[in-house]
Amino acid sequence: MAIMMLKPMPVVNRLARKTKSFRLCLSLARRSCVQCPxxxxxxxxxxxxxxxxxxxxxxxxxxxxCGNNVSSLTDPPVRWISHSSPRQKAxxxxxxxxxxxxxxxxxxxQPPLPVRMALVSATTAMATPAFPALGFLYLVLRITVxxxxxxxxxxxxxxxxxxxxxxxxxxxxxxxxxxxLLLPCAVGNAVVAGGVxxxxxxxxxxxxxxxxxxxxxxxxxxxxxSGIGAAVGYIAPNYVYGPLIENMYAMEGxxxxxxxxxxxxxxxxxxxxxxxxxxxxxxxxxxxxINGIPGIHWGYFSGTALAALTSALAYVYxxxxxxxxxxxxxxxxxxxxxxxIDSITRYNNGxxxxxxxxxxxxxxxxxxxxxxxxxxxxxxxxxxxKKGKAVFDDRLLAFVYNYxxxxxxxxxxDHIVNIKTREELQHNQDSMALTDASVAVILxxxxxxxxxLASIDAMNPQSKRRKQxxxxxKDLKEVSVxxxxxxxxxxxxxxxxxxxxxxxxxQFIRKRCxxxxxxxxxxxxxxxxVESQLxxxxxxxxxxxxxMRRWTEIREGETRRTWRNRGMVVATGVLLAIVGSIxxxx
Numbered sequence: 359m360a361i362m363m364l365k366p367m368p369v370v371n372r373l374a375r376k377t378k379s380f381r382l383c384l385s386l387a388r389r390s391c392v393q394c395p396x397x398x399x400x401x402x403x404x405x406x407x408x409x410x411x412x413x414x415x416x417x418x419x420x421x422x423x424c425g426n427n428v429s430s431l432t433d434p435p436v437r438w439i440s441h442s443s444p445r446q447k448a449x450x451x452x453x454x455x456x457x458x459x460x461x462x463x464x465x466x467x468q469p470p471l472p473v474r475m476a477l478v479s480a481t482t483a484m485a486t487p488a489f490p491a492l493g494f495l496y497l498v499l500r501i502t503v504x505x506x507x508x509x510x511x512x513x514x515x516x517x518x519x520x521x522x523x524x525x526x527x528x529x530x531x532x533x534x535x536x537x538x539l540l541l542p543c544a545v546g547n548a549v550v551a552g553g554v555x556x557x558x559x560x561x562x563x564x565x566x567x568x569x570x571x572x573x574x575x576x577x578x579x580x581x582x583x584s585g586i587g588a589a590v591g592y593i594a595p596n597y598v599y600g601p602l603i604e605n606m607y608a609m610e611g612x613x614x615x616x617x618x619x620x621x622x623x624x625x626x627x628x629x630x631x632x633x634x635x636x637x638x639x640x641x642x643x644x645x646x647x648i649n650g651i652p653g654i655h656w657g658y659f660s661g662t663a664l665a666a667l668t669s670a671l672a673y674v675y676x677x678x679x680x681x682x683x684x685x686x687x688x689x690x691x692x693x694x695x696x697x698x699i700d701s702i703t704r705y706n707n708g709x710x711x712x713x714x715x716x717x718x719x720x721x722x723x724x725x726x727x728x729x730x731x732x733x734x735x736x737x738x739x740x741x742x743x744k745k746g747k748a749v750f751d752d753r754l755l756a757f758v759y760n761y762x763x764x765x766x767x768x769x770x771x772d773h774i775v776n777i778k779t780r781e782e783l784q785h786n787q788d789s790m791a792l793t794d795a796s797v798a799v800i801l802x803x804x805x806x807x808x809x810x811l812a813s814i815d816a817m818n819p820q821s822k823r824r825k826q827x828x829x830x831x832k833d834l835k836e837v838s839v840x841x842x843x844x845x846x847x848x849x850x851x852x853x854x855x856x857x858x859x860x861x862x863x864x865q866f867i868r869k870r871c872x873x874x875x876x877x878x879x880x881x882x883x884x885x886x887x888v889e890s891q892l893x894x895x896x897x898x899x900x901x902x903x904x905x906m907r908r909w910t911e912i913r914e915g916e917t918r919r920t921w922r923n924r925g926m927v928v929a930t931g932v933l934l935a936i937v938g939s940i941x942x943x944x
Contacts, residue, residue, distance in 0.1 A: 465566060467650035469660040471559060474648050477660065479552035480667040481640055482590065484674070486544035487531040491523050493632040500628070535684040537674050542606050544675070546598035550590045551637075558582060565649050579641040587637020591630040596620050607683075607754055609762050683757040688742030689749060690756035691735060691775050697723055698732030699739070700778050702787045705794040705810045707801065707891060712809050717778070717786060720884040739777050749775045789873035790886055792834075796874060797891045799838040807834075836912050837870045841888055843909045844876070846899040863909075866916075 469477070498519065502508040530536060559565075562572035576582050600613030619625050647663040650656045691699060697716040704715040706722055714728040715721070739749045748767040750756040755773050759766040767774060791810055798806035844863040867874065875887040885891065899905070 466655050467652050467659075468565060469648070469650060469656040471556065471564070473656070473660060473664060474559065475552040475556045477644060477647050477664055477667070478555040478586075479548035480664060480671060481644055482551040483544040483548040483671055484667060485636060485640060486547050487537050487540055487674070488528060489543075489547075489632055489636060490531055491527045492636055493628050494527065495520070495523055496631050496635070497624075497628050500624075500631075532674065538683050541675050542602040543594070543599055545606075546594040546602050547590055550594045550598060551586060554586045554589045554593075558586065577645075579638045583637040583639070583641025584634040585637070587633035587635070587640070588630050589633070590637070591633025592626065595626075595629050607758060608766075609758055683753050685753060685756040686742060686760055688738035688740075689747065689760055690753045691739060691749060691751055693751050695732070695735055696751060696775060698728050699736040699775075700783070701729045701732045702783060702790065703729050704790050705798065705806050707794070707797060707803070707806065707895060710803070710806060715790070717783075717883055736777055739775070740779070743777065749777065751775050785873070786883075789875060790883075792871050792874045793886060793888055793891070795834055796838050796841055796871070797888055799834050800842050800888075800892070801895065801897070834871075837867055837874075839905070839908050839912055840866050841876070842899065843902075843905040845889065845892060845897075846902050846905050 531540070559576065562576050563569060565573070565576060567573045567576070574581075595616060600616040603609050603612040603616075620629070647660045651659055697719050698714065700717040701714050701723065702717065703712050703726055704722070705711075706713045712726050713722045714724050714726060714732070716723045743749055748759060750759065750770075750773050752770075752773045755766055755770055795807055795810045798804075798810065840863050844860065844867070847860065847863075864876070867876065875881060876889065878887050878890045881887045881890065885894065
């Protein structure tokens, strides 16, 4: 502040000697002070600093403050001597101009109404899983406190009850499956809470309302917080939960069920009271995000708070591995796993490795280990389906089917998963193994044959099954010669050798290996036949005459074995006849 030096005022001093003259001077000084804004401002500071007790001092100070004005009535103007520096004057002028240009305090720290509503909605949705625990505590108090016997029995146990609710019930409610079940309730609470707050905010004129009563309503937890919470506790269960659950979870008739529950007076009381208590608690936590912090733009504080709440909501309701509606084991199969539940192990001629082949996708889908994973999932679903129940590829439908409406299987037949039995998978496994092994023999892939044999024996460790599978592969070389000639004759443009009968070749092959798939027209699964596999590797085949020669050798050997077997049968019959005659003679 500038240091002001006031020259003596001789006129005022002379007037002060006489009471009447002094009063006249004082009146003139007061009038001059009222007319001058700067002097009036100084008078306010003087009254604040000096108080109202000493009339003489106050009057004298007022006279001194407006001495220039009084002197102008009687004496020449009094000079004011200022010791302010030019730099200080410039700073004071700039401050004064800034204050005048601003007009009103800035509100950049306060978020706009849509952001405030979003903060209320997100916080309510985040707190929704805790509402049942709060309602449970209220219900216990509601039942025990009015009853003297129950109240006496609960003495000393309130701490245990609170500990049980906090450390046991509350974590279970925020568990992934339960949180997913409460998702429609969270959405309903968020919509109603945000809407009610928005109406109240607009009606009161916002947090910076000029109306003191309206601002008090918004700032008081037990008025605004409890009021909004009670409104949510009544409106959401009665009018919002049912339609949301029906649309989100396809649970038909939920609106009527919720209405029946809320018709019970105690249920409505617990819901409204829980909402009021929760609203009062949440009001405190939302004070700074909604009102902001002066000096900090709302985007840095309130915006960050809203982003953190959104991330937390995504994590609680969607972001964890155990998130999902609770369903019985085996009643639901994830769509991404369906391709491996009906899978077998096959030899891939392209890679030379045993891989997992999906019967559903009809293609190789990965390493050998995927088949074992798929069979584990399939076994759980087979065990569940033995009870005559349906297995779904949608968790929501599985939840509704098991806990709400058994007719879901009739309304959504496209989402029912049909799982093959182990016998069906084993039949497909054996058939494709024979086909793949015959192709490996034709391509002279000895390592592939050994891998196929090892995989078949690993899938069938029983000794009986092992004895059944091995003889088929011992005959594969002879069968492969017949297949090679058959494919050469059918695919070759050269003249066919004499004495080649295609039906005889087909009969020989099917007799030796009944499950083998020869032609693409016989395929149940794409690319499984011998014809398709040979075409895939661009197999050209041997010379027809050479293939015919090897086939002739096999046929001759087959003929010799046939006559030998017949001779053994005849010899055995004759021997048995002789032995029988000897026994009859004795």
